[in-house]
Amino acid sequence: MAERIWTAALAVIGDEILSGRTQDKNVAQLASWLNVQGIRLAEVRIVPDVEERIVEAVNQLAARNDYLFTTGGIGPTHDDITVDAVAAALGVAVEVHPDARAMLERHYASRGGLTEARLRMARVPAGASLIENRMSGAPGIRHGNIFILAGVPHIAAQMLDALTGTLEGGRPVISTTIGCWVPESEVADVLRETERAHANDGEGGVSIGSYPFFREGRVGANFVVRATEQALVDACVADLTRRLEAAEREVTAGGI
């Protein structure tokens, strides 16, 4: 029986990413964290600070994935509209969460007190719970299968840390990498045949990714074999290594 695949989507909210001003780091960070939880990052959308676009992304992505994460737009300024947009998508009101208010009061007690702008960071879609954030005063927010995280990567990392082990997932994806100093075009047939031989069904089977590079004046490629069972990965890696060596390619275990 095919194993249940758990999926998550990410909506990155922020004009700063779309303008090219800021290099996103949350996609890779969330993807790596999800892998360990046994959840696959299935799709990402980067949307501007425009409520209707956030609402559209939230509705579509939450409906077809087990989990939806958002990053960005939960600070105190006028362009921070994520909470309002998620509430609109859910059809619920926005309310001040008493625990979030208390956290912010403590955090800002020695920093000038809780102003109206700062109190914005205690607003949540009605019915939400909080995600702890040891780094700064403002918490993340959970509402059902939607997780609202900060945009600043090291704060988002804190929030993910607080969620570690709390989300139901499947088996983590395991991967092993091998490398060759070879143009990938010369071994494309070997890759295709090996993947086919190991019964990749596009979901729970083995997949082989090919990642070419140009380094030290030479071309090469790393091949990443992924599956949810170590035995499947090992068998495929052994077979791929054998086939590459039969084609007179020198294989570097662990990748180049």
Next chain:
Amino acid sequence: MAERIWTAALAVIGDEILSGRTQDKNVAQLASWLNVQGIRLAEVRIVPDVEERIVEAVNQLAARNDYLFTTGGIGPTHDDITVDAVAAALGVAVEVHPDARAMLERHYASRGGLTEARLRMARVPAGASLIENRMSGAPGIRHGNIFILAGVPHIAAQMLDALTGTLEGGRPVISTTIGCWVPESEVADVLRETERAHANDGEGGVSIGSYPFFREGRVGANFVVRATEQALVDACVADLTRRLEAAEREVTAGGI
């Protein structure tokens, strides 16, 4: 009369981004390039190497933007399915482009010749033209308002370079940054009022982005004022500086 805003979307195609293995660099690179062309990057989707997901993204994004770019999935291996997916979205056949074939023949003449796998890189959606790529043999592909680029960032950059100045756009977005050593929550009101005073209509007007940071043990924020006219930017920056200084904040021109 409001100026026409030209928009583009980007579909990043690749399991390697969604798995967290590879840090995307094409979003920021394309965004910066588009700014100079007077085109706004309006949305991004990162989709897996699954044809139906690519087709869905291509159809939705191309319909509601002036331009659609894709990155990734145009190499010679079994997981490179972008051309097939775009052709399916357009409802056209896939064919070998004679010029692309000739380019690849020249490129591989001294590198072992044009194998069947390498010939895959000459396949295009029927009716497409080519985008030059001086870096490696395989060209990019243009079909109407869809631009199919390589996933490797320095090759994508070459292809963008070949397109520079060839796409119709509006005025480039101009931006000026000023900075303060201040928690953004303390000046949120000033930012909101200043933006409102400068008639941001959400499209062609002035917008102020607030980007907090934590550096040298202190918190601060940079404020980026954007518009398509220098005079609007200058007036807003002058006003924002005056308001911040009136609130006893020291302003650093050019940002911190």
